[in-house]
Amino acid sequence: MIKAAIFDMDGLLIDSERVIMQGCIQAAASIGITYTQAEYVELVGRIWADSTRLMTQQLGSEENFQQVMQGLNAYLDACNHVFPLKSGAQALLQFYQAQGIICSVASSSPMPHITHRLTHTGVLDYFSHVTSGQEVTRGKPHPDIYLLALQKLGLPADECIAFEDSELGAQAAIAAGLRVVVVPDLRQPSELVRGHAHQVVESLQHWLDHHEALAGCAIQAE
Template structure:
């Protein structure tokens, strides 16, 4: 059951990307499961969920073990890359409901925004440009730019530093438990918008609130951020 969303004035917002801003997690999960199955390997959804929200190096290591070794992993990864080719007229990973209007509202309110994503920096730029929202962000931090990925706080600390804002003055939006833990460890308040997997009770209890969709965030903006 969603928590009552608390009220505190923040000065900046930090967003996760995959599964939060863009609907990418389900497509990516399906690609890995199907590519593994094509080689006779049963990669279950519950296994794949272990890697959601983690940096590429961490998720690659976990998938290598799940798939049976580095050789098989490289073959499956190449297949996944082909399945996830984003060269069509429409973006492979569309914006999630409420994302565009929320970012526009924050921009109009003068609230600086950043991205803290486990994806590589170039992937952040590509995916957000494809869906037309990259211009709303003042900064972004990718998983390839920090020594340890989520749930380590490094990504959120880097994003806040690039905004020039104290982490305690930032409100984060996350879909995964690993992401929520990363924000909390950095001292950043976090609103959880679950995607593939709902976070555990302990993470939810320490969150700023839980929403079923970014659409529902609009009504809370006057309470979360100062008026322009």
């Protein structure tokens, strides 16, 4: 029986990855560097320290990285660093709340980013616990962030389900022993992740529609 659901944030609950990626591409272009979607996707799911190291390598120097970050922040200032919810996110959280299923977040993002984005999309109060990549030394695909989230929940992995959009995030949740629902965002999951995932769905709304239908059947059976 599922007692809790653990959600990634960027690209899963919040439609942020495409905006941030476009900001990186434009900021890099402004200093004469061609930065690609394929390069950005390699950052997705990583904790800040890991993504910083990788992006610095991609851009060729620390100076280039700092300039791109300045350009990205200016780009994101235009939207107050706020992004829309993904399809079905709030409805699924409401459904789980009504079912008595505890919801938590396990995001590689820094804690201020998590609280800011979830607050401004109006869903922070749905979560009993929030776990940030700042709280672990090894980021996804290592299981540490999910193990810490389980510790906060006080529940074993077999009583929880995780939702992820990224390859590294899905690998981390699988390594932690969780059933993982993968909702692809910028890239489809590998065959390895598909083989170990509980399910791969088009959106959180599709997952919700399926479970609302199951709940309706159960009520009718009673």
